[in-house]
Amino acid sequence: MVDEHRQRLTRNMDTLTRGLEQIAKDYARQITLAEQDPETFGAGHYVLYPQGRADRRFAVEERYIDADWSDPDRLPASWSWKAQTRQRQPDGTHPWVTTDQGVVPSNSVHQLLGYAQKWAASVRASMLREGFFTHTAPPQPGRYLRVDGFDLP
Numbered sequence: 838m839v840d841e842h843r844q845r846l847t848r849n850m851d852t853l854t855r856g857l858e859q860i861a862k863d864y865a866r867q868i869t870l871a872e873q874d875p876e877t878f879g880a881g882h883y884v885l886y887p888q889g890r891a892d893r894r895f896a897v898e899e900r901y902i903d904a905d906w907s908d909p910d911r912l913p914a915s916w917s918w919k920a921q922t923r924q925r926q927p928d929g930t931h932p933w934v935t936t937d938q939g940v941v942p943s944n945s946v947h948q949l950l951g952y953a954q955k956w957a958a959s960v961r962a963s964m965l966r967e968g969f970f971t972h973t974a975p976p977q978p979g980r981y982l983r984v985d986g987f988d989l990p
Contacts, residue, residue, distance in 0.1 A: 846912040849943040850899075853916070856950040857883050857897070864957040867964050880921070880933070885953060887960050892923045894933075895956040897949065900940070915942045916949055920956055 873879020881896030899913035
């Protein structure tokens, strides 16, 4: 019974790892996947960030029962997740603010992957919108463009 339980937890942990790697691959132009240590410096064990930016993140942290961080054989019984964004404060700081969060038991690993995929899709949509609105408009008729000292109609 114990071996069967450990096998199920291991299988679910592997499913999460492969699933997050696949999401990072599917959205490679928009997001990146980092493995971090939430005890020392990271937001979670797995953290998705928008490509080239650090203003949003989706963090997944492993949760254990009857094991501590130092146990090399520990297996997560569940995961907590949070979607965060940096918000500018009046004093000029930009702390992380949690916009959504939850806890998912190990057997619901596909639900957690759904949350991560939805977050990645929202990052993609946001980046596409930003890209659409940040392109410079071509010169309008009747306006002049100055290039190396020459006036071009």
